[in-house]
């Protein structure tokens with residue numbers, strides 16, 4: 001699949017899965033919601049003369065103050081994107097006995113494979129109806145990770161297409177965004193972040209099929225009308241392909257959550273903790289959460305296709321050197337460098353251990369012993385302060 005391939009009929013004819021039902025996007029909500037105003041970067045501009053500099057200019061405010069934006073013109077057709085939603089939908093329709101065969105190995109701190117109530121905390125959370133999130137994570141398509149044959153037949157049947165999708169995202173979106181960030185920070189080497197995220201070396205970035213099952217009204221109320229509470233993501237960037245089912249909200253600097261619209265033809269992007277740390281907190285790791293959808297969409301299961309991007313494991317979690325912007329902002333003046341630096345691999349494992357240990361307490365309202373609302377949570381993970389919000 002070339003980045004600009006339109007896809008054509010390959011998608012229906014190569015589907016070897018049980019269901020021939022095509023994936024169809026749902027209608028947009030008619031609810032009057034307060035939407036966040038986010039910029040959209042047309043990535044097709046990147047290779048035009050002066051294009052990447054123009055994109056960096058366009059992104060300057062958002063990366064420091066908002067942490068969320070959209071990208072469009074990334075060289076994948078809607079049909080190709082919808083096909084990924086279809087794979088995700090069919091995966092979650094598999095019987096639970098089948099899905100748990102591919103459970104992520106939390107004991108060994110791995111997130112890859114199937115995650116859901118039956119996997120977290122040894123299944124002790126399975127009967128709590130608040131827990132409505134399932135995911136299937138696929139790591140990079142490199143020899144460091146288990147081969148095609150280790151995945152469910154459904155995934156195997158579409159393996160090459162999934163790999164091609166993931167690699168196209170890497171080349172067309174991730175690498176370009178990382179150069180744009182380097183330009184924003186005025187780095188000496190505009191490929192610095194891109195090299196830290198090279199596709200072949202070992203790293204824990206992954207793609208994810210995700211599902212939030214619709215819940216009934218009483219359970220929504222018990223969970224404070226949230227599917228997941230406020231958090232920052234741990235990697236460098238998160239990319240979200242979305243159905244037009246509203247739910248995602250971003251916390252503004254005014255302390256107010258606003259809805260993030262699923263704009264057709266775009267990917268929603270948010271900056272996460274690792275890029276924030278590497279940029280001396282200049283790049284903003286956005287605080288976001290998922291609310292229950294508005295009334296006209298509340299009965300819908302909500303699917304997502306996401307990419308959680310991380311630098312490679314051997315890279316240091318250390319503030320980038322030679323940034324003229326950080327220099328002007330005084331970031332280097334009182335910088336205390338950790339020796340030896342924490343590596344991204346150590347950081348990711350520590351964060352994942354923390355997530356697996358704390359489980360739903362980190363992401364679900366009303367997880368206190370008495371079902372009460374939990375307060376903001378703070379913890380120190382690998383010597384770094386992490387925080388969770390309502």
Ligand SMILES: O=C(O)CCC(=O)C(=O)O
Nearest residue numbers: 233240247248288290304
């Ligand atoms: O489903 C969404 O819209 C957001 C998901 C999210 O924030 C996450 O999985 O970290």
Ligand SMILES: [Fe+2]
Nearest residue numbers: 231232233288
């Ligand atoms: Fe998130």
